[in-house]
Amino acid sequence: MKKILFLLVVLAAGLGIGGGAAYAMVRMLGIGASAAQAEAEAEKKEEPARFVPTGRVLAPLVFADGRLAGYAAFEVQLEVDEAKADFVTARIPLLLHAINMRTYRTPLAAGPDGMLPNLDAFRKVVDTAATEAFGAHMIRKVAVTAATPA
Numbered sequence: 001m002k003k004i005l006f007l008l009v010v011l012a013a014g015l016g017i018g019g020g021a022a023y024a025m026v027r028m029l030g031i032g033a034s035a036a037q038a039e040a041e042a043e044k045k046e047e048p049a050r051f052v053p054t055g056r057v058l059a060p061l062v063f064a065d066g067r068l069a070g071y072a073a074f075e076v077q078l079e080v081d082e083a084k085a086d087f088v089t090a091r092i093p094l095l096l097h098a099i100n101m102r103t104y105r106t107p108l109a110a111g112p113d114g115m116l117p118n119l120d121a122f123r124k125v126v127d128t129a130a131t132e133a134f135g136a137h138m139i140r141k142v143a144v145t146a147a148t149p150a
Contacts, residue, residue: 049140050085051077054092057099057126058150061109061117069114075146076126078139091133098129117147 054076061069080088102125110116123142130139 048082049079050082051079051143052085052088052092053077054095054126057096059099059103059108059117059122059125061114062104062107063109063114064107067114069109071150072108072115072117073146073148073150074117074122074144077143077145078130079141079143080139084138088134088138094133095126095129098132099126102129115149119144119147122147 057074057076059072059074061072063069078088103122106121106125108118108121108125110118123144126142126144127139130142
């Protein structure tokens with residue numbers, strides 16, 4: 001009798017734990033939700049976006065050892081919520097200042113002669129500078145749209 005009672009308790013506990021895990025996975029990962037429901041929820045959460053141009057950004061191309069290889073001019077666009085676009089546009093000079101304070105310390109030179117800019121490193125510099133200039137979670141994405149040697 002004790003064995004049967006023990007097995008029933010173990011079975012009930014296993015069903016409870018398994019059911020709880022399945023419920024948690026459905027809630028966290030959205031498993032089982034229709035594509036239309038997921039798309040509708042995503043549209044509700046996202047505000048309309050707008051790209052704000054920063055203008056021409058001149059940055060030094062520095063090797064990892066600190067030597068200057070040359071300069072590059074970058075065109076950058078910042079993706080922001082529509083409601084925050086005016087705030088970001090008004091503070092672009094603070095962003096440019098923060099970029100200038102970081103680029104000479106960041107190795108951006110790539111290629112054998114150092115005249116190819118490292119776009120990923122520059123994008124990270126702009127992203128960090130944007131957090132300083134505008135605050136956290138103001139910029140959705142940083143798009144480097146052009147890079148030319150200067």
